Amino acid sequence: AALTGYDQKTKWPQIVNGLIERSLLLHRKHSNDISVWHGTDLDLRKRLEDHTDRRRNSFELIEFLEQEFPPPAWKPTRYNAEKCINRYFSGKYLSLSSFTQLLEKPEDHNLDLGLDGTIYYAIANSEEEVEAFHGKVKHLKQQQVVVVIPRKPNPLNDSALETSCLQQMQLDSELIQSDPLALSEIRQMTDDSFGHLAKQIGTLLNPALSLT
Numbered sequence: 001a002a003l004t005g006y007d008q009k010t011k012w013p014q015i016v017n018g019l020i021e022r023s024l025l026l027h028r029k030h031s032n033d034i035s036v037w038h039g040t041d042l043d044l045r046k047r048l049e050d051h052t053d054r055r056r057n058s059f060e061l062i063e064f065l066e067q068e069f070p071p072p073a074w075k076p077t078r079y080n081a082e083k084c085i086n087r088y089f090s091g092k093y094l095s096l097s098s099f100t101q102l103l104e105k106p107e108d109h110n111l112d113l114g115l116d117g118t119i120y121y122a123i124a125n126s127e128e129e130v131e132a133f134h135g136k137v138k139h140l141k142q143q144q145v146v147v148v149i150p151r152k153p154n155p156l157n158d159s160a161l162e163t164s165c166l167q168q169m170q171l172d173s174e175l176i177q178s179d180p181l182a183l184s185e186i187r188q189m190t191d192d193s194f195g196h197l198a199k200q201i202g203t204l205l206n207p208a209l210s211l212t
Contacts (some may be wrong), residue, residue, distance in 0.1 A: 016034065020034070024036070026185070028191075030192045030193060030195065031195065031196070042175075042182055044182070044186060047169065048162065048165055048166065048169065048189070051165035051169065052158075052162060052165050055161060056161065059160075061123065061157050061160055061161075062093050062094075062095055062123070064160050065123075065156070065160060066093060068163075069198065069201050070091070071090075071091025071092060071205060072205065073089065073090050074088060074089045074091070074119060075087065075088040088116060089115075089116055089117040089119050089144075089146065090115055090117075090119070091118075091119045091121065091205075092118055092120050092121070093120070093121050094120035094121060094147065096123075096124070096133065099120070099122070099133065102120075102142075103140065116144060117146065118145055119147075119148060120145065120146065121148045121204050121205060122147060122148060122149045123156060124149065124153050124154060125153055125157065126153050126155070129153065130152070130153055134149060148204070150203075150204055150207075154204055156200055159197040160197055162193050163190065163193045163194050166186060166189055167190060169186050170183065
């Protein structure tokens with residue numbers, strides 16, 4: 001709308017992309033939001049790609065999710081109030097490899113004292129992994145264990161890795177000191193990435209969110 005009267009509609013994308021490249025507009029790719037911005041001359045996207053490439057093989061997805069987005073504990077609120085008791089199920093994330101270990105060595109996953117059960121949220125990166133979870137859950141013999149398997153794949157690794165790398169870039173003193181606008185732009189990128197990841201995880205922890 002701001003460009004109406006200045007050029008043909010077919011050229012708008014070129015104009016906007018040119019302003020983004022010159023750091024006069026900031027594009028938050030996950031929310032697809034563009035704002036007026038006088039940003040840094042540093043190529044932060046390229047630096048982010050370099051960070052993610054270096055950490056891709058060593059990144060621990062489950063550990064990161066447990067720290068940044070810990071699954072909620074589920075409590076039967078009314079039952080607890082009526083019985084004057086505090087019963088609850090803890091929440092944990094579950095990769096396919098961890099699920100295999102759970103089935104092979106259930107003794108390594110005994111419930112903590114005072115815990116009534118555990119809800120495992122399966123991280124399925126592909127249709128094949130969704131099917132594999134369904135196949136393995138049939139062999140689960142542990143009681144007081146619930147495994148939440150998504151209907152569709154919900155790959156979180158790339159989004160989580162990007163968020164983690166952006167958080168580290170905020171702590172890179174050499175990078176921050178190289179340009180006075182670097183930190184502000186990295187924070188904007190982090191907020192965008194973090195918000196996108198939160199939505200992805202939200203549909204896993206609360207399936208109703210995927211219907212909105």
